[in-house]
Amino acid sequence: MILLDTNVLIYASGPDSPFYQWARATIADAVAGAGAALNAVSLAELCVGDADPPAVADRVRRWGIGILDVPTAAAEACAEAYRQFRERRWRDSGRTAPSTPLPDFFIGAHAMIMGWELATTDQGRFTTYFPSVTLKIPL
Numbered sequence: 001m002i003l004l005d006t007n008v009l010i011y012a013s014g015p016d017s018p019f020y021q022w023a024r025a026t027i028a029d030a031v032a033g034a035g036a037a038l039n040a041v042s043l044a045e046l047c048v049g050d051a052d053p054p055a056v057a058d059r060v061r062r063w064g065i066g067i068l069d070v071p072t073a074a075a076e077a078c079a080e081a082y083r084q085f086r087e088r089r090w091r092d093s094g095r096t097a098p099s100t101p102l103p104d105f106f107i108g109a110h111a112m113i114m115g116w117e118l119a120t121t122d123q124g125r126f127t128t129y130f131p132s133v134t135l136k137i138p139l
Helices: 006-013 020-032 040-048 053-062 074-093 103-114 123-129
Strands: 002-004 036-039 066-068 117-119
Touching (some): 002 020, 002 103, 006 020, 036 040, 040 053, 040 066, 040 103, 053 066, 074 123, 103 123
Parallel strands (some): 002 036, 002 117, 036 066
């Protein structure tokens, strides 16, 4: 299974996007292979940017992509990674971070606890806070 970060779906939907071909190929390869999924966090992010939020899930499923709940077991890994992020941010810049974890931390924790590859164009945060997750990124 390959878990898809929100940005992969966004890029795959926009022919003018810089990673359009990569995103489309990544989704097609995953659907034809081990499977492709996104979680409820990514679905929410997609809905925010869509003119017809109730139709988003159906469009995603028509591409052959499964939509999954975030496992409860991901909460602890998410919290630990986000705690490290907040501490590093304060130490490195003196800036605080919101107390609620960012969506990427839920997505990364989900991929980590399931042992799945994560397709994304946002390599930095995942590499830093979820180093055991194998990333599929554009070359």
